[in-house]
Amino acid sequence: MRPDGRTPDQLREVSFERDFTDAADGSVLITAGKTMVLCTAYVDDDVPRWMRGSGKGWVTAEYSMLPGASPERIRREVTKGSPSGRTQEIQRLIGRSLRGVCDMEALGERQVVVDCDVLQADGGTRTASITGGYLALHDALTRLVQRGDLAANPLREACAAVSVGIVGGTPLLDLPYVEDSAAEVDMNVVMTEGGRFLEVQGTAEGMSFSRDELDALLGLAEGGIRQLMELQDLLVADPPDPRSTQR
Numbered sequence: 001m002r003p004d005g006r007t008p009d010q011l012r013e014v015s016f017e018r019d020f021t022d023a024a025d026g027s028v029l030i031t032a033g034k035t036m037v038l039c040t041a042y043v044d045d046d047v048p049r050w051m052r053g054s055g056k057g058w059v060t061a062e063y064s065m066l067p068g069a070s071p072e073r074i075r076r077e078v079t080k081g082s083p084s085g086r087t088q089e090i091q092r093l094i095g096r097s098l099r100g101v102c103d104m105e106a107l108g109e110r111q112v113v114v115d116c117d118v119l120q121a122d123g124g125t126r127t128a129s130i131t132g133g134y135l136a137l138h139d140a141l142t143r144l145v146q147r148g149d150l151a152a153n154p155l156r157e158a159c160a161a162v163s164v165g166i167v168g169g170t171p172l173l174d175l176p177y178v179e180d181s182a183a184e185v186d187m188n189v190v191m192t193e194g195g196r197f198l199e200v201q202g203t204a205e206g207m208s209f210s211r212d213e214l215d216a217l218l219g220l221a222e223g224g225i226r227q228l229m230e231l232q233d234l235l236v237a238d239p240p241d242p243r244s245t246q247r
Helices: 085-099 125-146 211-236
Strands: 014-018 026-032 035-044 058-065 111-120 159-167 170-173 185-192 197-204
Touching (some): 014 125, 014 211, 026 125, 035 125, 058 085, 085 159, 085 185, 085 197, 111 125, 125 159, 125 211, 159 211, 170 211, 185 211, 197 211
Antiparallel strands (some): 026 035, 035 111, 159 170, 159 185, 185 197
């Protein structure tokens, strides 16, 4: 039995709150257990300089942990002058994952920035950012369609992510901090709705792992991601309320 009473293949309780803020083109608060991440998406009718004239758009992401996200206050990275290596790595992971399910030519020469701000951290913040960030991106692009700026949503399929790991020799799904900090193997998995992998990040923290253990972890992750996508589907089944072009 796990500390929170879940079975090895059971997700933490997950919920999404759409339009948590009014200003962004898309906004979703994702809660996974005690982890809470606010994901917002803003559309800019321009692209980075190196992409101008290409006819293609761009999706990028920013990630941050707010000072009150953990029991010990987290220092704002802006006071350090630049994001940490960990933050940059997570931002790139989120951006790669979201670009992997978006048709950049259909998006046209516009950029969408997805901001993922961790309000409370208890493990799985990067995977929650991807799962919630997809929904914020979906709503932002849906509103472009509603305004007549796009003929159709350029998202080809959904994506979601979850953590898995081996703790005390047992493969587990969706690790909170108490398990993640003790894991012998730690892994983050990102998949598409079609069952293809966008990213697999696996690390031996205390011991090496076998092919059979890797397969077991990927199987756990796939099952968890399927459940997350069912929850995503419930949200996107109803389109978001239209927004004016002015914020």
